[in-house]
Amino acid sequence: MLIAQRLALGFLVLFVVSLIIAAGVDALPGDLCQEMQGQGATVETLKACREEIGLDKSLPVRYVEWLGGMLKGDFGTSLANGREISELIGTRLQNTFFLAILAALISVPLALVLGVLAALYRNGIYDRAVNVVTLSSISFPEFFIAYILILFFSVNLGWFPSLSNISPEMSIAEKAYKSLLPALTLTLVVVAHMMRMTRASIINLLASPYIEMATLKGMTRRRIIVKHALPNAWAPIVNVVVLNLAYLIVGVVIVEVVFVYPGLGELMVDSVRKRDIPVVQACATIFAATYILLNMTADILSIITNPRMLHPK
């Protein structure tokens, strides 16, 4: 029941967000056609242009048409070069997901291991060091981390390229090699949060009677944490992992710009600069939808893994 409610809420939010994105264009001073033609606009050309992109229809009609197109994969055409947006987005979307997945593959296991270790050696020198490092790493702007990595790994050591100009013809291994630095940057950004949550949820459990029992039985600390505490800590950990995946999808924007990675984020920033509104709309919709869907997944997962939440007070 609660799951159905969350699902319904998620789709409602998705709907409202699409409304906001679609209606946003109407907030433009003037309209899209004036924006495109600038000073050279005449009454006739404006009229023709409005008819061509359907601006003469009313807002609800336009919204339904736009949404229908979106669902069919037809995003309209770019203002800047008149190309089909779906064509522009296609491979870029794949690239962005590739980068996010690569970053997730590195960061999730790393965060889990670091979190468990921090819980194991709580209040020790290791724990404190990890705490300070993670607290600092979330305070760093992404581009700072990115450039430091470039400075060390590509300029000084020469191990990795500083530009991740991947193309569809490359093999997966080559792609992974070229996108390793951006993936590492993203890892450093998200690992702190996941690691702290892992540590906190394990430490929370350490006060429970069954952990005390295990201690009294004479089990080692390592065994208690890995065998007894960790399985029960999964729910909050899974939740925070999915939330961070959502963040990864969105956080790629800046990293992609630094490494000139041909992803969706770079396209979006580029289009914002050119004020190419249809492209920005399409990118924003894809990003927002992914983000909302992943957040919804996180909520539903935490309900499934914790049956107590099925019975709210």
Next chain:
Amino acid sequence: MTDNKDTLGQTADAVAPPPPRKRRLSDTLKALRKAPLSAKFGLVVIVFYVVMAIFAPVLTPFGESEIVSNEYEPWGVEVAHETAGGGSETVTLMLGTDNLGRDMLTRLLYGARNTIGIALLTTCLAFLLGGVGGILAATLGGWPDQILSRIIDVLMAIPALIFALLLLTIFGTSVTTLVLVIAVLDSTRVFRLARAVSLNVVVMDFIEAARLRGEGLGWITLREILPNIMPPLVAEFGLRFCFVFLTIASLSFLGLGLQPPTADWGSMVRDNATLITYGDITPLLPAAAIALLTVGVNFVVDWFLHKTSGLRDDQ
């Protein structure tokens, strides 16, 4: 004080008067001495930045976007500079020049002014919007609360950076748009927090008493609720400031924040990024300046949260 004691006698002892200003100051100093090293470090950093930002024009002989030499001069180059009196003096450019031949140190100092100033303005605006909204929603309850909360839910479901990019495309990039967009997006978090903490206070007896006394909405929110929810809000202010600061720096880095020739740390990194490929760390300086300030503020907030909420050490 002596007058008080003579006339009131024992009552003054029974009802402890608020500590006089002098003692409050010494209390603060004592707390500061006992603060952990990280918090002291954070405070020193913040004070340093504020001083730099305020006295930027005094600390450097050059103007904000004055071209003083060739592009990309290395550190420690000497140039001749005309003084205000008409004479000429030799100035050492400690950090060299940027991509247009402007003094890097000068840009850094003015950058502190612009970046911090705008971030502070945005955070204040976000707190004004979110704080007032949150407290009102908690006090009024009922349908105003429902409507406000649902709007905030939807706004929070969209990733902030993406939303900001969309809005900046529509309204164009200017400082006013930037401040407004980020303030509105950030006020959602403030709203959530302000509403949550005020909900705990609204049910207290003294609020009921104030209502029965016939106090208006303004009095109840400002004089009864606000003082009781100050500590979490102050801590949140620090965190929000960091967040806003990072967002503005990121947007400027993307070329969508403060527009040239205004000095700004985000765009300074971007303009001079090519130097990194030659192993020169100059472009990293503004980025490091951003990082240092956020770390400093975070440390102070961390300490403040520990002090005010008695948060458990092991969390």
